[in-house]
Amino acid sequence: MTTGYVWKDIFAWHQTGDGGAFLPARGLIQPGQLHAENAETKRRIHNLLEVSGILDGLHSIRDIAAATDEEILAVHDAAYIDHIKALSAENGGDAGELTPFGPGGYEIAALSAGGCLTAGRAVMRGEIDNAYVLNRPPGHHAEPDRGRGFCLLANGPIAVEALRREFGIGRVAFVDWDVHHGNGAQRIYYNDPTTLTISMHQHHYYPADTGAVDENGSGAGEGYNLNIPLHPGSGHGAYMHAFETVVIPALDRFRPELIVVLSGFDGGALDPLGRNMAYSTTFREMTRQVKSAAERHCQGRLLVLHEGGYSAAYAPFCGAAVVEELMGATDVIEDPFIPILEGIGMMDLQPHQAEAIARSAALVSRIEAP
């Protein structure tokens, strides 16, 4: 089992500026703090992989190319790209909604998308079995015509559309376990039955206006967009139940030729933005199951792209767990937070959580086997 891995130090140079959580420091928001989406939460994942020795078992892909204009324009509008390129060439700005970036930020974003594509090519060529791309900035909120929620470019769709052109892939499944709704892929593929988009997220959080169960795709794509809105406070039990009753059955019906996970760790129990209570075991187990689905349906072709996760203390252990599972590691590092986190009350599935998940499960049968 060979797992590819992408990280570039320049991903840490993307500037989100001084912020109070996700708002810029101005007015009564005191300056002097990093924005929630800062470099540390990613750099420390990379550092743990190296210090723990996990990195030694990975196939590091060092040579990545930025996504080209053509690759980006397959997903985004030219006007939007021109706009953020122009800002990037000056002092940076906001790419749309809550998406600050600095001078040169466009180039980093294009490299972030390019890292996803490079890893995807290696998977498709069979050079590696699967990959973890620790890319930054993230991508799952970006829409064709604007940046949203810290995301400039739709990294996943940009990679997938290029891979489709290059390798003739048909059915692609996106599994988004970031705590926020995967609005980008939903919008891009809403009418497309060849792309299954599944998003597990905290009910009605961000974006505020998307992510409901009844957003199930439209036209030819009806049935191919699955939202699993989780009650805030959902823990390991709810995640497992959602995976077992919705995500995996949906994948098994859809039989994707490639699975792309949009992997945020902001569903973790110590995240400052999300309110859920996943912990490293949760992410480990979800990875195991989605990897197993990839093995059943598409020779293990699995691309995991980094999205949110704002606990610099805890995201590293979630990241390590996912990477270890991708590698099939048998001897795994110890997450020192587990003894406390696994004991939190209501970590297991609650009746009201099960009820909510059942509404999503009921839609799985609308997916047609190919």
Next chain:
Amino acid sequence: MTTGYVWKDIFAWHQTGDGGAFLPARGLIQPGQLHAENAETKRRIHNLLEVSGILDGLHSIRDIAAATDEEILAVHDAAYIDHIKALSAENGGDAGELTPFGPGGYEIAALSAGGCLTAGRAVMRGEIDNAYVLNRPPGHHAEPDRGRGFCLLANGPIAVEALRREFGIGRVAFVDWDVHHGNGAQRIYYNDPTTLTISMHQHHYYPADTGAVDENGSGAGEGYNLNIPLHPGSGHGAYMHAFETVVIPALDRFRPELIVVLSGFDGGALDPLGRNMAYSTTFREMTRQVKSAAERHCQGRLLVLHEGGYSAAYAPFCGAAVVEELMGATDVIEDPFIPILEGIGMMDLQPHQAEAIARSAALVSRIEAP
């Protein structure tokens, strides 16, 4: 309406060291981050009070004395105090469980407790109507024989016991709205019918072994300890419901001569440790109600002591809301996070939350009117 206020810069000098959330940086926990309980989360509350102009309307109590040995030993065991004094005189250490402190940390802790007592005296003497004490280190987890959960000394009980001796107060009510269980006051007053201890907290989080509904006091104190364990993910609605159906009715039965609020903001929607979704309006409204109860029962005598709250971005707005309500401010500052936070899904009372709260409400009638 005169509201007292205590803050000393030295509270920010209490050292909790380098940490990953609440664990010390060692082993696989990378150094380079502040411990969750760091100075910034308090300093920024103070800074917002000053910059917004709120501070100008407060009665700042600058001259505070450290709690004396006698005052401290009324609550804590001598062996414990000797132990942490000795560590403090060297390089600091851990006061028990997850309670790091640095050289000189004991003196800061004694001043933190002393600040509470000084403010309490001013309230009892009628020099001020009520007070917010922005003390640090916090106190609500400290037990007679050990520090726990970032707390070295039981600030609230130390202040209350001294005030009882000095002013002959009888019935005192503690209302703890920190997201963690108020185990300290519960343990200290478990058999005492003259001290009503109420704690609203995330069900079964920290400490892991206390805070259940059926911990209702024992012996003479039976009925006088009320726990309101909230489902993780509880929002404004649950907090309001708990206040209206448990906290206020309990206070109205008990008719305290002094109310002490142990005010943590880690129930806030952006807290990295708690999983609840209170926001500034929640804390504002709880303050309004508890202040009203104080006016009904004890000439408004209300002492609010600072406990947890780990979002440096958001705790300031929660603190400002509480202080404004204590002051009876009619023109209040605008919390820039409200538009986003109040829109989070399931912010209102959920049926399963109401059910849990009802179990606590059922115990209110066990409190005897004096």
Next chain:
Amino acid sequence: MTTGYVWKDIFAWHQTGDGGAFLPARGLIQPGQLHAENAETKRRIHNLLEVSGILDGLHSIRDIAAATDEEILAVHDAAYIDHIKALSAENGGDAGELTPFGPGGYEIAALSAGGCLTAGRAVMRGEIDNAYVLNRPPGHHAEPDRGRGFCLLANGPIAVEALRREFGIGRVAFVDWDVHHGNGAQRIYYNDPTTLTISMHQHHYYPADTGAVDENGSGAGEGYNLNIPLHPGSGHGAYMHAFETVVIPALDRFRPELIVVLSGFDGGALDPLGRNMAYSTTFREMTRQVKSAAERHCQGRLLVLHEGGYSAAYAPFCGAAVVEELMGATDVIEDPFIPILEGIGMMDLQPHQAEAIARSAALVSRIEAP
């Protein structure tokens, strides 16, 4: 002896952004570091004053007004002020050369200047004997038509010109011991024989094109601008020699009615920008001597305004020493760095340093006694 003191938390909210020393983070300058001129270097001075107890002996002036347009336009060009006001109302920008500021930065700058003026008024009215204004942003590099070197407004001249109008002061002496050249006051008063401007600074550092010995004033002001360019590496001995052979003799000839010190601590031995080796004793002794001169000539009227100083570790001890001397404190706090700093080689006056200082001393006699 009553010493006034000004500090407002909002001074710490002035945003200089992410920077590599004094350059903005862009290109190959990695983001993630505070700009050299950040809040910490000032806040920690204030914190030490409070924690050490020095603050208790000061007359804190809490109520300060921003400098008005009229007061500011007495020194600055209207076009420049309009320009930075406009930037401030948007996202901030750069006020000219190496002078970043954030949204609302103009208002903070006007308050910084206003703090100087408020303290100056209290000195002139005899309410206090002298004052330390811990203002931010600094002012000594600002020129009438542009911000330079982290300075937006010429705080000192703005205060002095208003005081002149309000109190009819004639001769004013500026003593600038910041490690950089006091180009602002030099330029503003270059032709004015009623304003003696003295600057001690590291030879030819910043601004690169001003500060030479032969810049001695012009026209009516000839002789009334004194530069003392110090060799990089100058220590306590050189500072003392410059004071004793240039600064004090010049003040004694000029007989000012008010002395304004532009007090930067970036001549300190641990400063990251300056290369000199002053330490707290140096600043203490200079304060003692300038205070003594003020007593001889102008009933002790002495206004000390904060300028540079970029060692968050060491500036606090320099600030405390200056404030203690202003107060005439007899029992002073211990600077823990002294044992190491006073032992640095070549801390005493070196022949080449004496030679350089002599060139400035030779110009003192050009000052006419009034």
Next chain:
Amino acid sequence: MTTGYVWKDIFAWHQTGDGGAFLPARGLIQPGQLHAENAETKRRIHNLLEVSGILDGLHSIRDIAAATDEEILAVHDAAYIDHIKALSAENGGDAGELTPFGPGGYEIAALSAGGCLTAGRAVMRGEIDNAYVLNRPPGHHAEPDRGRGFCLLANGPIAVEALRREFGIGRVAFVDWDVHHGNGAQRIYYNDPTTLTISMHQHHYYPADTGAVDENGSGAGEGYNLNIPLHPGSGHGAYMHAFETVVIPALDRFRPELIVVLSGFDGGALDPLGRNMAYSTTFREMTRQVKSAAERHCQGRLLVLHEGGYSAAYAPFCGAAVVEELMGATDVIEDPFIPILEGIGMMDLQPHQAEAIARSAALVSRIEAP
């Protein structure tokens, strides 16, 4: 030309704790700041190498072994090693004088020394021509029986003694351009005529009691220890003059079989501890000259080990310049600080500096050609 390079993320995990410059945060030294010798100053060098693309041209040595007990005990006393091992197994402590370290710090120190040795072996085997080891903690102040000045183990001597045993090297030259005195190698090799130890440093700074010109070796080693104490404030001119009149002539007489540079960047113009004014061009030029000497005498065998350097903003550009020269890069990155730094007054050689350097130059002839 192949240049080896060593960096491990775990070097950034060495804990020097909370500090005010080089003193621990206690007493009146406010907590909340990183110690001067923190990870950032190294990590940002590595980051710039990667982001600029320089890293792509280096031979990264990823697989390094910690120095063994035997290798370490060839230089250090067993009692000292046992002492710091014991502290490391608990909570860390201070290795002697101003040398804090955390739990597990011994293991990191042994790896830091091991990285030097691994790179040295590759040089000796001809696998690479030369190497830059970005090791941490540093080593040049460590003495056989104690840690000093942030250094636990004498990385350079430990590597050299092992290389001598393994490869039979005779004459080794150490060139130490850190701004502090290279007391470790001086003490270890003071009587040894086969090891030439040269240190350029700020006169009489740290350690306070060593580094004078007349410390010229003793016994058989007389003449083989050269100190070049530089006036504080020495700039590019002084560094060049010292190199051309002392360092290079000494190397040319000694004809080493291996040259080890102890490369600190704290002689840089923005360093908070040193007072000198080297800049990237200075370090570039010194590297060029020492590399040329290595080519003349020992087939280019040159090992550059990282020592001090405390400007997180500027050390990266100094590091990049050294690495580029080692590689013989013809197209080098642009140091954005050069336009300002090269213009600082007295950057060129001053007469008093030349005079001081001449005293060291006079000793060169005592070195006997082999």
